[in-house]
Amino acid sequence: MAARLPSWAWVSGLTAGATAAVVALAVQANHGPHPTAATAKPSASASAGAHGPAEPKKPSGPPALPQESGTGRRVVYSLGEKRVWLVDATGKANRTFTVWPGTVGPQPGRYSVTLRIQSIKGSDGVQIEHVMYFTKASGVNIAFSNALDGASPPPANGQKLGGIRMHKEDGAALWAFGDQGTRVTVVN
Known part of the structure; x- marks a missing residue:
């Protein structure tokens, strides 16, 4: 007469076997061909007929330099867009990036780096x-800077702060671009 196995032994054996089978199939699938989805784009006429008129394509890339930001070599800071542009002597923006403004901001106008x-x-x-540093507002110095560790600023907790913070690499680019006396234009 054969010895009878307990039910837990059967369940454990079947589970182990099933797990081994799934792992084996996964390894095989990983080495096989991988299907790719075809990305067909509807034509403008197909889109217009099925969903109404085609939407105009939104421009890609960073926002354009504000029109009323002056001329010549300068730093342009947009309060509304929370963005800075570094503009060369020909009027071309060579770099643009977003910033985190402090709780006290400058008024729109023309300034220069003072320190x-x-x-x-x-x-x-x-x-x-x-x-x-380029100006003072409500008794607070206003300056561009970046955190030494590259972190974004924490909430101000009611403090009056005039720092306009940026990513570390943007801070280095601004530092290389602007010397004392470099013009700064602040726009809405």
């Missing part, structure tokens, strides 16, 4: 670098 400091502790207690 540059390589590294300092910001008024919010964060170590910052590439600090470029």
